[in-house]
Amino acid sequence: MKTIDTVIFDLGGVLIDWNPRYLYRKIFKTEEEISWFLDNICTGEWNDKQDGGRSFEEATAELVALHPTFTEPINAWYGRWQETIQGSLPGTVEILKEIKGASRHRLYALTNWSAETFPWALDNFDFLHWFEGIVVSGVEKTRKPFPDFYHILFERYGIDPNRAVFIDDNIKNIVAGNALGLRTIHFQSPEQLRTELLALGIL
Known part of the structure; x- marks a missing residue:
């Protein structure tokens, strides 16, 4: 592995x-x-x-x-x-901050989000600027769980899916990620995410 x-x-x-x-x-x-x-x-x-x-x-x-x-x-x-x-999910933002601070892993986001409202998110959530890249469905005119959307991320940023872990709360997107060779975490809570990232040696 x-x-x-x-x-x-x-x-x-x-x-x-x-x-x-x-x-x-x-x-x-x-x-x-x-x-x-x-x-x-x-x-x-x-x-x-x-x-x-x-x-x-x-x-x-x-x-x-x-x-x-x-x-x-x-x-x-x-x-x-x-x-x-409602705002951010502070527990998950703290996990993101820890990963970024350790500087051992590249950080990206893959989001189903309208191109018309995403600029508002960029202006209102500073942590979005911690990512090396964000691929937005409304901009690309495709979305999760379609494989071509994941491939845009892989190809644009030179990501090997077999060396990446993908975190999403939608089980359909998780299944699609698995089919493309990603290791995945089906997000349910910050506590559960922390446990699974620890098990993978990321935290």
């Missing part, structure tokens, strides 16, 4: 606390209403298209035309997008 020289982080759900419920708790009265809206109107599949490069304007217009009675909450998805982010 080759020695790990590269650590690849997902961002949302691993380092950044993103959840549309933070916004929609201010709009709807119950968790049940929020769940219905996210399952039927602003769905994960719909949001994936923006992560893959579709514009907010096109995405919003499509849904408003289909569901005019939900115009206000649909418009809020992007009009109030910053309210979907």
